[in-house]
Amino acid sequence: MASVLLIEDDAMLRRGMQLALSRHGHDVRVAGTGEEGLAAIETSRPEIVVLDLMLPGIDGVEVCRRIRRVDDLPVVMVTARGDDFDVVGGLEAGADDYVVKPVQPTVLDARIRAVLRRSVSSGEGVRAHGELRIDTTSLTVTLQGHVVPMTPIELRLLLTLSAAPGRVFTRQQLLEEVWDHDYLGDSRLVDNSVRRLRTKVEPDPASPVFVQTVRGFGYRFGPV
Amino acid sequence: MRLRPRLRGLRARLVAASALVAMLSVGAAVWAAAASASRSLVDSYERQVVRSTVDQVSAVAPTLTYPPDQESLDRAAGAVGPDAVVTFRDRRSAAEARTALVTDALRGAVRTGDGVVTQRVRVPEGAWLVVGVPVLATAPDGSARPSGVEVFVVQDLAEVQDQLDRMTRTVVATTAVTLPVAVLLALAAAGTVLRPVRRLRDTATRIAAGDLQARSEPRGADELADLTRTVNGMADAVQDSVTRLQRLQTDARRFAADVSHELRTPLSTLSAVVEVLDDAVDDLDEDARESARLAVAETARLVRLVEDLMEVARFDAGTARLQLDRLDVVEAVRRTLHARGWLGEVDLRVPAPDAQVWAVLDGRRLDVIVANLVGNALTHGARPVLVEVRSEADDVVVVVRDSGPGLSADALEHAFDRFSKGDPARSRGDGTGARPTPGSGLGLSLAWESAVLHGGVLTGDNDPEAGARFTLRLPRAGAGS
Numbered sequence: 001m002a003s004v005l006l007i008e009d010d011a012m013l014r015r016g017m018q019l020a021l022s023r024h025g026h027d028v029r030v031a032g033t034g035e036e037g038l039a040a041i042e043t044s045r046p047e048i049v050v051l052d053l054m055l056p057g058i059d060g061v062e063v064c065r066r067i068r069r070v071d072d073l074p075v076v077m078v079t080a081r082g083d084d085f086d087v088v089g090g091l092e093a094g095a096d097d098y099v100v101k102p103v104q105p106t107v108l109d110a111r112i113r114a115v116l117r118r119s120v121s122s123g124e125g126v127r128a129h130g131e132l133r134i135d136t137t138s139l140t141v142t143l144q145g146h147v148v149p150m151t152p153i154e155l156r157l158l159l160t161l162s163a164a165p166g167r168v169f170t171r172q173q174l175l176e177e178v179w180d181h182d183y184l185g186d187s188r189l190v191d192n193s194v195r196r197l198r199t200k201v202e203p204d205p206a207s208p209v210f211v212q213t214v215r216g217f218g219y220r221f222g223p224v
Numbered sequence: 225m226r227l228r229p230r231l232r233g234l235r236a237r238l239v240a241a242s243a244l245v246a247m248l249s250v251g252a253a254v255w256a257a258a259a260s261a262s263r264s265l266v267d268s269y270e271r272q273v274v275r276s277t278v279d280q281v282s283a284v285a286p287t288l289t290y291p292p293d294q295e296s297l298d299r300a301a302g303a304v305g306p307d308a309v310v311t312f313r314d315r316r317s318a319a320e321a322r323t324a325l326v327t328d329a330l331r332g333a334v335r336t337g338d339g340v341v342t343q344r345v346r347v348p349e350g351a352w353l354v355v356g357v358p359v360l361a362t363a364p365d366g367s368a369r370p371s372g373v374e375v376f377v378v379q380d381l382a383e384v385q386d387q388l389d390r391m392t393r394t395v396v397a398t399t400a401v402t403l404p405v406a407v408l409l410a411l412a413a414a415g416t417v418l419r420p421v422r423r424l425r426d427t428a429t430r431i432a433a434g435d436l437q438a439r440s441e442p443r444g445a446d447e448l449a450d451l452t453r454t455v456n457g458m459a460d461a462v463q464d465s466v467t468r469l470q471r472l473q474t475d476a477r478r479f480a481a482d483v484s485h486e487l488r489t490p491l492s493t494l495s496a497v498v499e500v501l502d503d504a505v506d507d508l509d510e511d512a513r514e515s516a517r518l519a520v521a522e523t524a525r526l527v528r529l530v531e532d533l534m535e536v537a538r539f540d541a542g543t544a545r546l547q548l549d550r551l552d553v554v555e556a557v558r559r560t561l562h563a564r565g566w567l568g569e570v571d572l573r574v575p576a577p578d579a580q581v582w583a584v585l586d587g588r589r590l591d592v593i594v595a596n597l598v599g600n601a602l603t604h605g606a607r608p609v610l611v612e613v614r615s616e617a618d619d620v621v622v623v624v625r626d627s628g629p630g631l632s633a634d635a636l637e638h639a640f641d642r643f644s645k646g647d648p649a650r651s652r653g654d655g656t657g658a659r660p661t662p663g664s665g666l667g668l669s670l671a672w673e674s675a676v677l678h679g680g681v682l683t684g685d686n687d688p689e690a691g692a693r694f695t696l697r698l699p700r701a702g703a704g705s
Contacts, residue, residue: 010489016496023500080488102491102527105499171549172587182563184588187549216550 001025002116005046007037007063008078009055020105026112034058038066041073048074048116050108053086061093068094072149074115078103091192096153097179114180118152127162129222132201132210134162143201153178154197161211161221170218194219235414242410243403250402254395262388269384274340274355277377280304281357290361292373307378325352326376334358334374344381351381420448424455436463481537484530491530494523532666536642539673546586546677548702553581553620554613560594561611569602573612581613583620584702589674593682596667597624597694605691619680620700625693630686639684640672
C-alpha cells in the first residue's frame with residue numbers, strides 16, 4: 001500500500017512490526033539507528049517514516065527535525081511513554097501523528113493511512129484567498145505564486161478549514177476529519193500542525209489572517 | 225471563646241497560685257508585725273498614763289486631810305486632772321461624765337489590792353483607759369498603808385486608736401499593693417517556664433503538620449530542657465523511619481514504573497506478531513488455533529495491564545497531566561458506549577433527547593472512567609444497567625447503576641483500592657479466552673484518581689432500590705477553577 005521506513009532500534013520489535021505492517025499491505029524497509037534511517041530516506045525515498053523516539057546516537061526528535069528541514073515526508077512517531085515531554089518534543093519537531101507503546105499494528109496501520117491520505121471530500125476547483133491559492137484538484141497550494149510544500153496532514157487541515165471560511169472547527173472535529181482519529185485524539189496534534197501550517201502560509205505567523213484561533217473553541221479559516 | 229480554656233491554662237493556674245502565696249505571706253507578716261506594734265503601742269501609752277497619774281497622786285496626796293471632806297476630794301480631783309475622780313469610801317469628787325466608766329469591780333480591785341490597777345474599757349463611743357491608784361498614808365511607824373482615798377483617772381484612747389487605725393490601713397494598703405506586684409512577678413516567672421513549653425508545642429505542631437525537620441533548641445539544664453531533648457530525639461526517630469519508608473516506597477514505585485516501561489517494547493513485538501498469527505489462524509490445526517487465540521487474548525490483557533500500570537506510575541510520580549478539552553459529556557458518554565458496543569446493552573438517561581452538557585475535561589480519561597464503571601456493571605452486576613448523565617450546579621454527574629444485589633460493605637470500602645479483592649474485575653478469565661480483556665484490578669482505583677485529578681469525586685454505594693451505584697462528579701469548569 002505504502003512504502004514505509006521503520007526506524008527502530010529494538011531488533012525484535014523491528015522485525016515484528018515489519019511482519020505485521022507487511023501483512024497490512026505495506027512495503028516496509030527498516031533501519032536500526034537514526035543515522036541509518038536518514039541515509040535510507042535518501043536512497044529509498046519512502047512515502048512515510050515510522051520513527052521510534054528513543055534511539056541510540058541521534059534520537060528520534062532530532063531525526064524528525066532533520067527530516068523536516070529538507071523534506072515534507074510524513075512522520076509517525078512511536079513513543080515509549082505517553083508522557084508530555086516526549087510527545088510534545090516529537091510534535092514540535094514536526095511529527096504528524098504518534099502512537100504509544102505497546103503499539104497495536106492495526107492502530108499504527110490506521111495512522112499511516114490517515115497521515116498519507118491526501119483526498120478530501122470538499123468540492124473541487126481553485127479557492128483564492130488573497131495571495132493564497134488552494135487548488136483542490138491538483139492538491140497544491142501557492143502563496144504569492146510560489147508552491148508551498150506541505151505534508152498531507154497540513155494540506156488536509158488547510159483544505160478542511162478553507163472549505164467553510166468563517167466556520168469554527170473544534171479540535172476534536174479537526175482530529176476526526178483530518179487525522180481520522182476516534183473521538184479521543186490528542187488536541188496537541190492540531191495545535192502543532194496549525195503552528196506549522198501558519199509558518200508556511202501566513203505572511204506573519206504571529207498575527208495569522210488565514211488560520212485564526214477562536215479562543216476556547218478551536219480554529220476557523222478567515223475571514224480574509 | 226478562647227477565654228474559658230485560657231483561664232484553666234497552666235499560665236493562669238501558675239499566676240493564681242503564686243499571687244495567692246505572695247498575698248498570704250505578705251498579709252500574715254504584716255498582720256503579725258502590726259499586731260505586735262499595736263500591743264506595744266498600747267502598753268507604752270498605758271505605762272505613760274499610769275506613771276503620770278502616780279506622779280500627780282503623789283503630788284496631791286500630802287495636801288489631803290484625813291478623813292477628807294467633799295471639798296478636799298473635789299480639789300484633789302481637780303489637781304490630778306479633768307478626767308479624774310477621787311473617792312473615799314462612799315464619798316467621791318464631783319462627777320465628770322466619764323467617771324461612770326469607773327466600775328465597782330475596778331474600785332474593789334484597787335481597794336483590796338495594793339497597787340495601781342488599770343482597765344481598758346470599750347464602749348460604743350470609743351475606747352478608754354481607766355487607771356486606779358490607791359493613796360497611801362504613812363503610818364507613824366513609817367509604813368505605808370492605804371488611806372482609803374483612791375484616785376481614778378479615765379484617759380481617752382482615741383489618739384492611740386487613731387494610730388492603730390492608720391497602721392491597719394497601711395497594712396491593708398501594703399497587702400493590696402502586693403497583689404499586682406505578685407501577679408506581675410508570677411507572670412514573669414510563668415513566662416520563663418511556659419516559653420520553652422510553648423516552643424515545644426509549636427515544634428510538635430509543625431512535626432504533626434509534616435515538617436519533620438522541626439526541632440526545639442534545649443536551653444539550660446532543667447526538666448524542660450530534658451523534655452525538649454527527648455522530643456527532639458523522638459522527632460529524629462520519626463524522621464528516620466519516614467525517610468526510610470519513603471525511600472522504600474519510591475524505590476518500589478520506580479521499580480514498578482521501570483518494569484512496565486521495559487515491558488512496552490517486547491509487548492509491542494508480541495502485539496505485532498500475534499496479530500500476524502491471528503490472521504493465519506484458519507490455516508492451523510485445532511490445538512494450534514486455540515493456542516494462537518489464547519496468545520492474542522493474553523497479549524491484549526498484558527497490554528492493558530501495562531497501560532494501567534503506566535498510568536499508576538504517572539499518578540504516583542505526580543506526573544499525570546490532564547489534557548483538557550471542552551466537550552459535551554452526553555456525546556462523550558454515548559461515544560464511549562458506542563465504541564465498545566454497549567449502546568444497546570445499557571439504559572442511557574440524559575436530561576433531554578437532544579441535551580448537551582458541556583464541560584472542560586480530559587476526554588480520554590473520562591472515557592476510561594466511564595468504560596470502567598459500565599464494564600464492571602455489565603460484567604459483575606445484573607442488567608439492566610443504567611447510565612445517567614446530568615448537570616448539577618457547577619458539576620457534571622455521571623451515575624452508573626446495575627440491578628444486582630449490590631456490593632458488600634467490605635467490597636464498598638475497598639472498591640477503589642489497587643488490586644482490590646473487592647474489585648470483582650480482578651477475578652481471572654476462565655482460561656478459554658471467552659472474555660478477551662478481563663480487568664487489571666486497577667480500573668476503579670485509576671478511575672478514582674482520574675476523578676480526583678479533575679478536582680472531582682468518584683463514590684460508590686448501593687442504590688436503595690437496586691444494585692451497586694457509582695457516582696462520578698466532575699467540575700464543569702475544569703480542574704482547579
